[in-house]
Amino acid sequence: MNLRVTRFLFLLPLFSLNPAATGAAEADLPAAMAAARSIELIIAPGTLRSDEVTLAWDKPADVGTTATFQVLRDGRVIGTTSKIHFTAKGLEPAHSYVFAVKVQGASGGASRSSNVLQIRTAPEEHVVSVEQFGARGDGVTMNTKAIQAAIDACPPNGVVLIPRGVFLSGALFLKSDMTLLVAEGSVLKGSSSPSDYEPFFLNRFEGWELRTYASLLNAGRMDHAGPPNVRNLSIRGPGRISGGGAVLAKAMIQAGGDRSRGRLFCLMNCASVEIQGLILEESPSWTLHYIYCEDLSCHDLTINSSVRNGDGIDPDSSRNSYIFNCSFSNDDDCIAIKSGKNPEGNVINRPTENVRIFDCAFIKGHGISIGSEMSGGVRNVLVQDCIAGDLLNGLQIKGTKDRGNVVEGVVVRDCELRKISILTVLAYNNDGQPAPGQPFFRDFRFVNIDLTKARPASPVVIVNGFSQEGHRTRNVSFENLRLPDGAIIRVDQAEDVTFSKVTTTGGGKPVFEISRSERVAY
Numbered sequence: 001m002n003l004r005v006t007r008f009l010f011l012l013p014l015f016s017l018n019p020a021a022t023g024a025a026e027a028d029l030p031a032a033m034a035a036a037r038s039i040e041l042i043i044a045p046g047t048l049r050s051d052e053v054t055l056a057w058d059k060p061a062d063v064g065t066t067a068t069f070q071v072l073r074d075g076r077v078i079g080t081t082s083k084i085h086f087t088a089k090g091l092e093p094a095h096s097y098v099f100a101v102k103v104q105g106a107s108g109g110a111s112r113s114s115n116v117l118q119i120r121t122a123p124e125e126h127v128v129s130v131e132q133f134g135a136r137g138d139g140v141t142m143n144t145k146a147i148q149a150a151i152d153a154c155p156p157n158g159v160v161l162i163p164r165g166v167f168l169s170g171a172l173f174l175k176s177d178m179t180l181l182v183a184e185g186s187v188l189k190g191s192s193s194p195s196d197y198e199p200f201f202l203n204r205f206e207g208w209e210l211r212t213y214a215s216l217l218n219a220g221r222m223d224h225a226g227p228p229n230v231r232n233l234s235i236r237g238p239g240r241i242s243g244g245g246a247v248l249a250k251a252m253i254q255a256g257g258d259r260s261r262g263r264l265f266c267l268m269n270c271a272s273v274e275i276q277g278l279i280l281e282e283s284p285s286w287t288l289h290y291i292y293c294e295d296l297s298c299h300d301l302t303i304n305s306s307v308r309n310g311d312g313i314d315p316d317s318s319r320n321s322y323i324f325n326c327s328f329s330n331d332d333d334c335i336a337i338k339s340g341k342n343p344e345g346n347v348i349n350r351p352t353e354n355v356r357i358f359d360c361a362f363i364k365g366h367g368i369s370i371g372s373e374m375s376g377g378v379r380n381v382l383v384q385d386c387i388a389g390d391l392l393n394g395l396q397i398k399g400t401k402d403r404g405n406v407v408e409g410v411v412v413r414d415c416e417l418r419k420i421s422i423l424t425v426l427a428y429n430n431d432g433q434p435a436p437g438q439p440f441f442r443d444f445r446f447v448n449i450d451l452t453k454a455r456p457a458s459p460v461v462i463v464n465g466f467s468q469e470g471h472r473t474r475n476v477s478f479e480n481l482r483l484p485d486g487a488i489i490r491v492d493q494a495e496d497v498t499f500s501k502v503t504t505t506g507g508g509k510p511v512f513e514i515s516r517s518e519r520v521a522y
Contacts, residue, residue: 038058038060038112038114039057039058039060039101039103039112039113039114039115040057040058040114040115041055041056041057041099041100041101041114041115041117042055042056042057042117043055043056043117043119044056044085044274044297044299044322044324045272045273045274045295045296045297045320045322046232046233046234046272046273046274046295046296046297047087047274047276047297047299048119048121048122049121049122049125049179049234050091050093050094050121050122050123050124050125051089051090051091051092051093051121052087052088052089052090052091053087053088053091053097053099053119053121054085054086054087054088054276054297054299055071055085055086055087055088055099055101055117056084056085056322056324056356057069057084057085057101057114058084059084059384059385059414060103060112063103065385065414065448066082067082067103067104068080068081068082068103068104069081069082069083069084069086069101069102069103070101070102070103070104071086071088071099071100071101072099072100072101072102073088073097073098073099074097074098075098083325083359083385084358084359084384084385085299085324085325085358085359086101091121092121093121093122093123093124094120094121094122094123094124095120095121096118096119096120096121097118097119097120097121098116098117098118098119099116099117099118099119100113100114100115100116100117101113101114102114122157123157125157125158125159125179126155126157126158126159127158127159127161127181128150128153128154128155128158128159128160128161129150129160129161129163130143130146130147130150130160130161130162130163130167131163132150133146133147133149133150133153134146134149135147135150135162135167136165136167137162137163137164137165137166137167137186138165138166139165139166139168139189140168141168142168142169142170142191142196143167143168143169144169144170144171144172144191144196147160147162147167147169147172148172148173151172151173151174151175151178151180152175154175154178156177156178157177157178157232158177158178158179159178159179159180159181160178160179160180160181161181161183162180162181162182162183162186162188162239163183163186164183164184164185164186165185165186165187166186166187166189167186167187167188167189168189168190168191169188169189169190169191169196169216170190170191170193170195170196170197170216171196171197171213171214171215171216171218171262172216172217172218173214173218173219174217174218174219174230174233174235175219175230175233176230176231176232176233177231177232177233178232178233178234179233179234179235179236180217180234180235180236181236181237182235182236182237182238182239182240182241182278183238183239184237184238184239185239186239186240187239187240187241187242188216188239188240188241188242189242190216190241190242190243190244190248190264190282191244191248192244192245192247192248192251193244193248193251194213194248194251194252194255194256197213197214197215197216197252197262198213198214199214200212200213200214200256200260201214201218202222203222203266203268203291204222204291204316204317204340205259205261205285205289206259206341206373206429207338207340207341207342207344207345207373207375207429207432208259208340208341208344208432209222209224209344210259212256212259212260212261212262213252213256213260213261213262214262214266215262215263215264215265215266215289216241216243216244216262216263216264216265216283217235217241217264217265217266218265218266218267218268219233219266219267219268219270219273220267220268220269220270220293221268221269222268222269222291222292223268223269223292224292224317224348224350226269226292227269228269228270228271228293228294229269229270230267230269230270230271231270231271231272232271232272233267233270233272233273233274234273234274234275234276235265235273235274235275235276235278236274236275236276236277236278237276237277237278237279237300238277238278239278239279240278240279240280240281241264241278241279241280241281242279242280242281242282243264243281243282243283243284244282244284245281245282245283245284245306245307246282246284246306246307248284249261249284249285249307249308252284261284261285261309262284262285263283263284263285263286263287263288263289264280264282264283264284264286264287264288265280265287265288265289265290266289266290266291267289267290267291267293267296268290268291268292268293269291269292269293270290270293270294270296271293271294271295272295272296273290273293273295273296273297274296274297274299275288275296275297275298275299275301276297276298276299276300276301277299277300277301278301278302279301279302279304280301280302280303280304281303281304281305282304282305282306282307283305283307283310284307285307285308285309285310285311286309286310286311286312286314286336287303287305287310287311287312287313287330288301288303288312288313288314289311289314289316290314290315290316290318291316291317291318292316292317292318292350293315293318293319294318294319294320295319295320296315296318296320296321296322297322297324298313298321298322298323298324298326299322299323299324299325299326300325300326301325301326301327302326302327303326303327303328303329303330303334304329304330305329305330305331305332306331307331308331308332309331309332310330310331310332311330311332311333311334311335311336312326312328312330312333312334312335312336312365313326313334313335313336314333314335314336314337314338315335315337315338315352315355316338316339316340316352316373317338317339317340317345317348317350317351317352317376318352319352319353319354320353320354321352321354321355321356322356323335323355323356323357323358323360324356324357324358324359324360325359325360326360326361327360327361327363328360328361328362328363328364328365329363329364329365330364330365330366331365332365332366333365333366333367333368333369334362334365334366334367334368334369334391335357335368335369336369336370336371337352337355337369337370337371337374337378337381338352338371338373338374339351339352339373339374339375339376339377339378339405340373340374340375340376341373341375341403341429341432342375342402342403342404342432342433342434342435343375343404343432343433343434343435344375344432345373345374345375345376345403345404345405346375346376346404346405346435346436348376349376349377349405350376351376351377351378351379351405352374352376352377352378352379353377353378353379353380354379354380355380355381355382356381356382356384357381357382357383357384357386358382358383358384358385358386359384359385359386360386360387361386361387361388362386362387362388362389362391363389364389364390364391365391365392366391366392366393367391367392367393367394367395367396367421368383368386368388368391368394368395368396369393369395369396369397369398370396370397370398370407370410371396371397371398371399371403371407371423372398372399372400372403372426372428372429373403373429374399374403374405374407374439375403375404375405375435376405377405377406377407378406378407378408378410379406379407379408379409380409381409381410381411382410382411382412382413383395383410383411383412383413383415384411384412384413384414384415385413385414385415386415386416386417387415387416388415388416388417388418389418390418390453390455391418391419393419393421393423394417394418394419394420394421395412395415395417395419395420395421396419396420396421396422396423397410397421397422397423397441397444398421398422398423398424398426399423399424399426399439399441400424400425400426400430401424401425401434401438401439401466401467401468402430402432402433402434402435402438403435403438403439404434404435404436404437404438404439405435405439405440406439406440406441406442407439407440407441407442408440408441408442408443409443410443410444410445411444411445411446411447412444412445412446412447412449413446413447413448414447414448414449415448415449415450416449416450416453417449417450417451417454418451418453418454418455418460419451419454419460419461419462420446420449420451420460420461420462421461421462422441422444422462422463422464422473422476423462423464424439424441424464424465424466424473424493425464437468437471438466438467438468438471439466439471440471441465441466441473441474442473442474442475442476443475443476444473444475444476444477445476445477445479446476446477446478446479446481447479447480448479448480449478449480449481449482450482451481451482451483451484451487452482452483452484452505453484454483454484454487455484456483456484456485456486456487456488458488459488459489459490459513460483460484460487460488460489460510461478461481461483461487461489461490462490463476463489463490463491463492463494463497464492464493464494465492465493465494465495465517466493467493472493472494472495472517472518473493473494473495473497474494474495474496474497475496476494476496476497476498477497477498477499477500478497478498478499478500478502479500479501480500480501480502481499481501481502481503482503482504482505483502483503483504483505483510484504484505485504485505485506485508486504486510486511487504487510487511488510488511488512488513489502489510489511489512489513489522490513491512491513491514491515491517491520492514492515492516492517493515493516493517494517494520495517495518495519495520496518496519497517497519497520497521498520498521498522499512499521499522500521502522509522
């Protein structure tokens with residue numbers, strides 16, 4: 001668990017190479033273009049251990065969707081992938097390695113190499129089994145005290161092992177410099193009794209700080225003005241973590257109200273966190289919720305939920321998130337990027353920023369969502385190489401006029417989607433006093449999007465803005481969109497919106513419905 005991350009990678013949107021628009025000098029343009037073709041290789045946050053490391057890199061803009069990458073360790077090729085991440089396994093503890101990545105573009109261009117990344121693995125971790133503290137995997141014994149005792153006794157950089165079996169538990173509280181390893185064939189099963197998640201503690205739910213039941217897994221102490229207080233935490237599989245589901249949700253609501261519910265995971269003020277390789281299911285509400293956190297990797301996860309408000313992953317006023325190679329089947333949003341709710345979220349004013357979502361499959365759910373609680377702001381989000389099924393609202397950026405603050409710098413590239421929605425009127429979660437001014441939605445870019453499986457009976461692309469002067473949705477570009485025949489694109493209260501290379505399966509143009517907008521080019 002010894003984390004050595006020397007740099008983080010976030011692809012910031014480049015909306016124009018026009019010097020007048022960007023303020024750049026003509027001499028800067030070749031450098032900007034070269035940067036778009038470069039490969040920046042990093043260690044995904046929290047993933048360097050004694051025996052493996054997960055690498056991630058940007059995909060150069062000019063290589064298309066079918067590039068092949070070679071991963072080199074100490075100058076030798078150890079793997080080939082079409083993804084932009086790779087886990088190097090079988091490493092030696094306390095050993096130094098040098099990694100690099102090469103790409104060969106589908107167009108046959110010259111091979112290019114990334115930066116060279118030097119790492120040193122951690123010493124071999126000490127393993128503590130929960131069975132040593134009396135836990136029993138019989139699916140009947142309540143193991144909360146035994147598992148918590150193992151966590152408390154775990155030495156720095158050690159591993160708490162949940163072995164094969166079904167281990168029933170209530171709320172557990174994790175700490176810095178540890179791994180919780182749920183082994184193959186193991187289930188960490190949440191109790192269905194609310195009393196096993198007491199006492200109530202302070203966290204944030206649906207945008208406001210309040211006291212709720214604890215979650216099955218908890219880490220950190222919430223402090224919206226403070227730095228991380230838990231660091232270097234890994235929660236990984238290949239086992240299963242299963243909550244109390246609908247039974248627990250109903251009991252919590254009856255006892256404490258709708259917003260009293262815990263989640264499956266609740267992380268607060270944490271840094272350098274990895275959540276990897278698990279099957280996560282049956283939370284009483286949101287599945288994986290992290291608040292005021294930074295530098296997280298959520299990867300190789302299968303997230304299933306059938307309960308109301310059963311979100312998948314909810315980054316909340318958090319920085320530097322990597323969400324990749326995950327599968328979602330949820331009863332609500334698959335991913336919901338949040339930053340608090342008016343007016344409290346405006347005052348706390350901690351944005352969610354620098355989020356990378358890539359190589360994910362969204363099978364069922366309401367959407368890949370930014371909002372609706374976004375009163376602390378959202379900045380710099382990249383969604384790339386993802387496939388979404390028939391989600392209720394598709395990929396959506398959403399908020400109400402009362403939220404305030406800004407969503408800006410969203411790039412969606414090389415994805416298969418069914419709907420793109422920028423929504424400014426919502427029929428839910430509208431309690432609370434309004435912010436001083438309406439939000440700003442700006443600087444969004446959608447490139448190489450396959451929407452051919454969309455249902456054309458309703459608009460496939462919706463761009464809405466706010467009514468207050470100066471608050472129209474603006475600076476939005478769509479490039480190389482493929483739509484079904486008869487598709488409708490609807491734009492209302494927006495400005496500086498461009499559509500280029502937008503075609504239907506029959507080779508024609510979609511139907512554009514433009515109202516109360518300026519400078520819309522198509």
